[in-house]
Amino acid sequence: MTTIDDLRTTFFDECDELLVDLESNLARMEEGDADVINAVFRAVHSIKGGAGIFGYDGLVAFSHSFETVLDLMRQGALESSSAAVATLLTASDMLSDLVSSARSGAATESEGRAQCQTALERLAAGSGAGDAPHTSGSGAESFDDIAFTPVQSDHFESTERHTIIFRPAEHAFQEGRDPLEALRALGQIGEVEIAADLDGLPALPDLVVDQLHIGWRVVLETAAARDEVERVLEGLPFASIAFPDEPLPSSFSVDDKPEPGDPAPGPAPTEPPAKAGEDERANEPRGRDATQRSTARIDLEKIDRVVNIVGELVIAQAMLGQIAQGLPDESRGQIAQVLDEVLHHTRELKDSVMAMRAQPLRTVFQKMPRLVRELSLKTGKKVRLETVGEGTEVDRTIIERLSDPLTHIIRNSIDHGIESPEARIAAGKDGEGVVTLSAIHRGGRIVIEVRDDGRGIDRDKVLARARERGLAPANAALSEEEVNNLIFAPGFSTAATVSDISGRGVGMDVVRSNIQDLGGRIALHSQPGAGMTIQLALPLTLAVMDGMMVRAGEDVYVLPISAIVECLRPQRSDVHALIGTRGMLRLRGELVPLVYLAELLSAASEARELSQGVVIITESSQSGRLGLVVDDLLGHQQVVIKNIEDSYGVIPGIAAATILGDGKVAFILDADKLADLAAAGFSPVRGAASAGVFSALSH
Known part of the structure; x- marks a missing residue:
């Protein structure tokens, strides 16, 4: 049976994926693409929703401040400028720290969180949106701000009571919509008593954390007239209203002044109107069943245990083959035929298990746009990152150890390879440099390339610096390949000054060592004036x-x-x-x-x-x-x-x-x-x- 700890683990696993997507999309937000902004909003909103379920209040509060800024950008009230994106990237780092702290149960440094949250609030306040929500104060910005206790009607003169049955669509979270908007809006015009409707909540093993399974019964006591209540609800992008004497078209119903003791009406059974393009998908499987048929979350430790068992099976199969060699000829043929079958099935089993361990390189590739953006700002260069083959899969152990080598290589390409915009234009190139990160399966290995269209390697400069540092013989003639390989020598650097980007001679030798430790090879190809390519060839698995x-x-x-x-x-x-x-x-x-x-x-x-x-x-x-x-x-x-x-x-x-x-x-x-x-x-x-x-x- 699924326990609350299992659900919590699933939440943090999903947070890891959402944070990777968040950072990748934040690096593209300056383009002003509405889809990118919506994707960032959905990632933060999903983290906030899950955190609320498990009671991580600090994570909820920070996510809400983050979400407020993103919502203003979605509405066009705030520009996704370079400065704004820089603030959001810092907030992304803090959000990652808060998730890690919630996972481990450790405390997060409150001063840093407060400073980051203040920066977000200032950014929101500077948007000019007068009615932009704030993260503190009155109103209904959190569960704590909504009255969940019965309302004493004698607190108001000439008040009315309304019962509202609210059942949002199951996929509301996936569309980046917040069902609590309705409750917050109602809390602005009166006092509310809220009871959760758990009839639609499945058993724990069937629970899908990013789908909404519950509804609410809200009793609103307000001095506002009914038409004002209707206007509040009609203003919500996902809500519509039906009166008791009309068929119920959507997720809301309003029943004026219910008699005491009357049972709450049942949840509305109908779905909201389909959006454009949804009618073609009307017959496709939806919800939990469709999700479970396509994917399943498996503890990686369990997969590792299966890998070890498969390994022992491979050894046992080899031992059987060795024993068969000592059998008489008449028996050996039959045993050999059976062993061939065993070998075939063992290979299939091994390949299937290795595929379960495999993960797409997307998790590594999506970290690089931010790196390129920050290095571009530091160096004053215009650089665009292009990625190819980020869906290519490789053993997760290799993926975990690829981030640092790729970071070093891309940093080296931008700092040493890509020229300044002025130099590129003078050389007849586009002022914006391009770094291409690609991956492909080739010959039973994974080949990853980092290619730039910069100046290439200045071999005379490299050779002179290597001789200065005693890394190359003074008078020996070196081939082009030998000069290129000096880049990987320990302590080698062509940087004239030491900076926080390069110059200490630590980096490319570590890259080569790390790749070799993974059983891989690294090769460098350079064409003066046209750019440089560094190629990594790695095994698909280490098991x-x-x-x-x-x-x-x-x-x-x-x-x-x-x-x-x-x-x-x-x-x-x-x-x-x-x-x-x-x-x-x-x-x-x-x-x-x-x-x-x-x-x-x-x-x-x-x-x-x-x-x-x-x-x-x-x-x-x-x-x-x-x-x-x-x-x-x-x-x-x-x-x-x-x-x-x-x-x-x-x-x-x-x-x-x-x-x-x-x-x-x-x-x-x-x-x-x-x-x-x-x-x-x-x-x-x-x-x-x-x-x-x-x-x-x-x-």
């Missing part, structure tokens, strides 16, 4: 992967399929030995460095010639192509990724571990880190600390 099992010396390793460019057995004439088991391979006119994998990892092995093994060509964004020489390819296998960093720390060249079909542990190799080790010319893997890890896991 299960396709790997190639290889033997090097006495040990078996797994190399991710995504890291392999090609495999070949070289001709002796194509291999040129240099020192010991290092050399070069001539491959289609290109020289590729070779290194024996067992030597690189300092694993136990017998000395042998490079030409006697199998060469696996890998490619690193930093070190280029590398040929890893192994003794044998043992075949393709789907493997479960097991983290070892928590127990054994970082092992250079090793990304994780997995369990093979025979029950033994094999290391999953990190192709980029292996290339770095080979380029550095040392093998620190089998040190004093690492030797114990190899020994323990190998046995």
